[in-house]
Amino acid sequence: MSIMFSDIQAVIIDLDGTMLDTAPDFLIAINRMRAEFGLTALDIDTIKKFVGKGSENLIQRVLAVDFAAEQIALHFDAAMAAYQRHYLAINGDYSELYPDVIAGLQAMRALGLRMACVTNKPVAFTLPLLEKKGLSAYFEVVYGGDSFERKKPDPIALLQVCADFDLAPAKVLAIGDSSNDAxxxxxxxxxxxxxxxxxxxxETIQNVESDGIVSTLLEAVKLITH
Structure with missing residues (x-):
């Protein structure tokens, strides 16, 4: 990549699929929920396709594998409650940091960048997960999918971070793994x-319009010039 970013003062980083591979946690929690409904287990590749647009969308899509729309509405509340119970019980136990995440965060801190985590994961899941994986201390601000009335791809959370940091959006670099983030x-x-x-x-990330694709968070830091 030839593009360099000058005058970046802060970064906003996504969580699932960007800092942590949380798909194994979703796999366990979803399939334990499905077992309560007498449904067969889903494979991890199917679940990965459902992740990223918040818990409500996730459970809607998980139920849609087996149920028609009216049945989804009938079962949704119980399914959501079961999923949340199972997820909180194992949150972070099966997830792993992606390569160079900690090194990238340390390099950002060394540059004096302010850091926020913005995810569509509910705050009640996000905060203990960041703590368990040793990520909490890097972030001044954390917003989840239920922090505002709308989730990504709506910009409301990103704009709030810019306001929190009193920075123009052009000075705040977002890093993520999906079209939602872009x-x-x-x-x-x-x-x-x-x-x-x-x-x-x-879907392939190469088809998503962005300012570039980086192999790790550490590579992203190397594109920031001061």
Whole structure:
């Protein structure tokens, strides 16, 4: 990549598929929920395609594998409650940090960049997960999918981070793994980099419009000039 980013003062980083491979956690929690409903287990590749647009969308799609629309509505509340119970019980136990995440965060801190985590995962899942994986201390601000009335790809959370940091969006670099992240950043007028190893709803990240694709968070830091 030849593009360099000057005058970046802060970064907004996604969680699932960007810093952590949480698909194994989703796999366990979803299939334990499905077992309560007498449904067969789903494979991890199917679940990865459902991740990224918040818990409500996730459970809707999981139920849609077996149920018609009216049946989804009938079972949704119980399914969501069961999923949340199972997820909280194992949150972080099966997930892994992607390569160079900690090194990338340390390099960002060394540059004096302010850091926020913005994810569509509910805050009640996000905060303990960041703590368990040793990520909490890097982030001044954390917003989840239920922090505002709308989730990514809506820009509301990114714009709030810019306001929190008192920075113009052009000075705040967003890093994520999906079209949700890219579209939210574009709408907020933040520059955006994407990683290729995440979920992106089962679609290739190369087809998503962004300012570039980086192999790791550490590579992203190397593109920031001061």
């Amino acid at each position: 579209q939210a950043a574009r709408a907020a007028q933040c520059p955006v980099l994407l990683v290729p190893y995440g979920y992106n709803h089962g």
